[in-house]
Amino acid sequence: MLRLRDIGWTVGGATIVDSVSLDVHEGEFLAFIGPNGAGKTSLFNLVSGINRASRGTIELDGADITGEAAYARARRGLGRTFQTSSLWPGMTVADHVELAAQAADGGSYRVWRRADGYPEQVAEVLARTELAHRADTPADVLSHGEKRKLELAVLLVGEPRLMLLDEPMAGVSAEEVPALTALIRSLHRDEHRTVLMVEHHMDVLLGLADRLAVMHHGTLLALDTPQAVMDDATVQQAYLGEEL
Ligand SMILES: Nc1ncnc2c1ncn2[C@@H]1O[C@H](COP(=O)(O)OP(=O)(O)OP(=O)(O)O)[C@@H](O)[C@H]1O
Structure with missing residues (x-):
């Protein structure tokens, strides 16, 4: 499904990603680990099109997408979440999903539009992410685990076939980790999405x-x-003194 060949990214003379080649199969769950600063997020940025690779090629379903913009890759079914929260603090859970539905439907992000355009889609996505009871809650009031679920809900509106999740457990309390893990597992196993996750x-x-x-x-x-x-x-050696 995804093929990286000799991917490199150099910024200001520093090589941040160096000759990464790998194949991700349809339906696979591939996790990225490594010490802080190893280049995991940078690689996700290259795959999702946030940054362009300095060298190498990226193929999605056999098509060369190396030079494509992020929105074009998203249209091909590639979606991602970010390490830091990308939510609008005062906006409700349902409005986040509504806005994503508008965007996925070809509309632009217009925050003044009334949130009554895609009620079935909003309800369905909130049910899948166990956020229905929080529909009218502003995002900043949510727990960290709920915020991460909402980020997944927003992503799911676009029905991505390939999901890049960047540290979805970051900041989430230990009590909330099992539910979030179960949700991600179900997106992979039950909904058959291909997942890359840092x-x-x-x-x-x-x-x-x-x-x-x-x-x-x-x-x-x-x-x-x-x-x-x-x-x-070799891995053990690289991780000496690091958490593995
Ligand atoms: N735009 C940039 N310009 C210069 N250096 C950058 C840029 N983006 C990332 N870096 C550097 O690249 C290195 C890799 O960063 P990256 O965030 O990809 O690592 P990571 O493996 O995701 O780390 P973490 O686990 O801490 O998130 C770091 O040293 C970082 O400072």
């Missing part, structure tokens, strides 16, 4: 990921099943 919590990943990609200093250090990666001596 995550530091290994305990979360072990129940989700088919394969782990280990990044270190911008390179892909290892790519294998979770067990094989954890047994890998």
Whole structure:
């Protein structure tokens, strides 16, 4: 489904992503781990089109999308969430989803439009993400776990086939992690979406990921099943003193 060949990204003389090649199969769950600054988010930015690769090629479903803008990649079914919250504080949960539905329907983001255009879609997405009871709640009042669910809800409106999730557990309390993990699992297993996810919590990943990609200093250090990666001596060495 997704093919990266020799992807590199250099900024101001510093090589942030260095010769990354990998294939992601349809329906796969591939998790990215690695120390802070390893280049995981930078790689997601290159795949989603936020930044352009300095070299290498990116293919989605056999089409070369290396030079395509982010919105064009989104139209092909590639969606992503961000490490930091991308919500509008005073806007309600339902209005976030409504706005995303308008945008997905070809409309522009017009915050003054009344939120009565896509009630069925909004209700359906909020039910899937277990946020129906929070429909009228402003985003800034939500717990961290609910905020992450809302970011997923907004993403789901576009029905992405390939989802890039950047640290979806960041800031989420320990009590909320299981429900969020279950939601992400269901988007993958029940809805058959292909998922790439950056995550530091290994305990979360072990129940989700088919394969782990280990990044270190911008390179892909290892790519294998979770067990094989954890047994890998090179990975262990790279992580000495780091949480794995
Ligand atoms: N636009 C940029 N210009 C210059 N340097 C950048 C830019 N974006 C990222 N970097 C640098 O690239 C390196 C990799 O950053 P990146 O955020 O991709 O790492 P990461 O693996 O996602 O880390 P973390 O786990 O902390 O999120 C860091 O040293 C960062 O400072």
